[in-house]
Amino acid sequence: MSIRLTWCLAALLMIPLPLSAAVQDETDVDIQVREIAKTLRCTVCQTENIWESGAPLAQQMRGVIRDRIALGHSTEEIRAYFLSRYGDYILMEPPKHGVNWLIWVAPFLLLVIGGFFLYKEVTHWVRDTPTPPSQPEPPLDDEARKRIERELKS
């Protein structure tokens, strides 16, 4: 490259460019802060996580998360740190251990047990009901026509 060209390039660089907008974007750290903050509860504001909360404590907690990410801590380590300071309460959902398992499985347990009882009851009822004389299924369109007749009559 000739010296002249280098100079030209340098001169070009020194010409003030028209003021263009600086594009701001989230860094990976920002995204990680958000992901962690969304799983931790703001202890002063009740039922809000520290990402959504505007409370000073939540703000400081976000700061702590950021500092710890900068120190190279992983998501799990940071969550564990908050857990060790505030207890289970800081997590947005009951941790899955001990008696808490109950609340995690309760909905499905209820569904299964309820479904089982219901199934048993219904089949029981069906057995006790005298079966109506079986009729050949009428084709669907006839059925629909009958419905219309009925509806038009009423």
Next chain:
Amino acid sequence: MIIEIGHFSTIVALVLSVFGMASAVLALQTRNPDWARSGRMAITLIFVLLGVGMLSLVYAFIIRDFSVLYVANNSNSKLPFFYTVAAVWGGHEGSLLLWVFILSVFSTLAVWLHWRTQPAIMPYLIGVESAIIFGFLCLIIFLSSPFERLLPVPLDGKDLNPLLQDPAMVMHPPMLYMGYVGFSIPFSFAMAALFSGRLGEEWIKVTQRWSMFAWMCLTTGILLGGYWAYYELGWGGYWGWDPVENASFMPWLVGTAYLHSVLVQEKRKMFKVWNLFLIIVTFSLSLIGTFLVRSGVLTSVHSFATDPERGLYILIFVGTVIGIAFGALILRSNKLKSQVEMDSLISRESIFLFNNLFFLVAAATVFLGTLYPLILETLQDAKVTVGPPYYNAVFMPIALGLLFLMGIGPYIPWRKASVASLKKSFSTPLLAGAVIVALLFVTGIHNLYALAGGYVVTFAGMAIVLDFGKISQLYAQRNGSNIFQGSLAAFTANQRRYASMLTHIGVLVLVVGIIASTVYQTEKVVSMRVGDEFEIGDYRMKLAKIHEVAGGNWNAQEGVFQVFKGEDLITELRPQKRIYSATQTPTTESAIYATNMGHVFLTMPEVSEDGVAVARGVLNPLVLWVWGGGVIMGLGVILNILRPRKKEE
């Protein structure tokens, strides 16, 4: 002076509620219709007197009479007029008065509307409604009076909580309370059925429109609350599984189960005890919700400041009502051996039962989740949070199950369905669901919830559309008209069925909105100076300037953001960071740009002194469908209520 008139008339209303109860008992004992008539008069007068009480409070707010403690706590000389009226129900005392006022309106309406047709029920209705009014009026007059004076008179009021200074808050509490209180009418009829032993289908048919109306109000109330949270709390979401939100959601779930279950009793005369149980649970949950919100047992962003004494009173009152109701149910239930006839497991009545199971499990899940922290704290000194991650995880499967049942229920015949008819009705919807899932997958949607949701929504929607299309066509053929006239004819011929289907479609639209805006929400938070820009989705936001603006009772820093799509400037968004003068409370006012598919939601939560603003952009795809679906649901219910009465009803 005016406020004392209001106070006095509320006290008289309390006395009259005692009279109402007494006249109900006397009417039943003496069988003298004059007692019922005077009971009706008492209920009507209670309505008038509580109306005076409400108006006196409204008046105190309008003239900004800060010598009234409640006004001083919830208003301010600079509070815009629009909100001074809404401030009447901005606090615990006033909202309680609104509650009981709405109750008196509904009681009066019910007594006069059903006087002729249901003379035997009237004493019970008067008695039950008077008792509930009595309980709430005692609470208002002795423990939370909005009529108290404040001396010395402060120069200015403390102002209404800035978060409540929002148009949605004007309508949200009344709608919600109309929902809660509306269920008291079917509840009263159910109690009448239990006490009198007249346990037929009568009470269900009579209260059907009441139940639907209450359900519609509750739905609207909940959705308005969501809308308020969406643009007032500034985090871009509309539902946080907060205890107070849950308190309104639980009666909704059981109330919905009830609305479906009564259809079985109407048609097949089964499940009498079950329906009584459901309506008692629905209304009980409304009352328990009131207790949870106002007793300080649970904390929530919305709960009122409270003291244990008040909580204890509400607990005793609520416990008495619920205890009597369930006691009557248990005592009567032996008599209620309704013979169940079931022809097949695959029949509409059986689908309704499973629908009920799912709704009740959903309600139990919310109930358990809301109370779990309390249970754990009582049993062992531990505390946990049950937040959105829990509910989202456990609720989704239940909701999908319900949607699936919604697709098949209406198209399975009563009594017994044959495999052939099932194939005919559901093969196309099942296939359509699969096609949609494939299409979604190809277009890059791989989220399991979105795909599962897409499948059941398509399935249920297709079932409705196919059935209605077929019937409309037949009508069109028969009448020799076009398909639109045909569908209109089909709709009016069986308005009850198709209005319900319209409500179902509303639910589907709502679900699409929820799934899309939850799973595919994009969020970005950046720090920027004037002149900087950031990109979110297809949009580019440039912070043009930050300036000061002032409203009547607040000052704000407003960020002016130019929104570009490609190179085109499409709009300007102006989110604010407000400080309300009286309380020095900051709020974040969001700015929303509605695209055809969703929302571009922007807030500016912070502006530092050296001019660095924090901007938070959220893209909420299809979020408008949430409320659009709500409107369709409401429309369906209205058409259902307004349907012409048929002979057999």
Next chain:
Amino acid sequence: MNKGWQLTLILCLIGLFALFYQGLWGDPRHIPTVLIETDAPNFEGPDVETGQTISLDQFKGKVVLLNFWASWCYECKVEHKSILQLHQLFKDNPDFVMLGVNYQDELPDAQKYLKEYGSTFSHVRDLKGQLAIDYGVYGVPETFVIDQQGKIRHKWVGPITGEVYTNITQKVIAPLLNAQPTTTTTS
């Protein structure tokens, strides 16, 4: 409904209302601490009044009372007198140290507060809230007692007045200073 269902229903209702009744007397804002018997996190920060750096390590082997406060906090003013009294009570014991931690505050406000209400011991500034989070603090005032081995032995949320004062002086600090380890519980 058969007898079994009736009984279940009645038991559920009774259980529910017993729970609600119990809940009325609890404080929903109370969070049980998990820090008792764990090592007190070390910290370092400037003194509110002098600006000198103070760290917890300096006081190894002593009983340390840590009191989190702020100038904007109402309950801190309520307890301030008894906090000074507490210091008066133990200040002659060479094994006892008391430290205030100024939390979420502006320096001038904090200094003004101390001038107005009096200060007889040192106060550390918690610059970024890191210190408070290390101690699991969620509001002020909160008070911790750390033993000679550097373990947290006691935590109290709320003002140190009345019975709480008696309890913390006689049942927590005095036994520790007499080197008779007791098991303390939080409430």
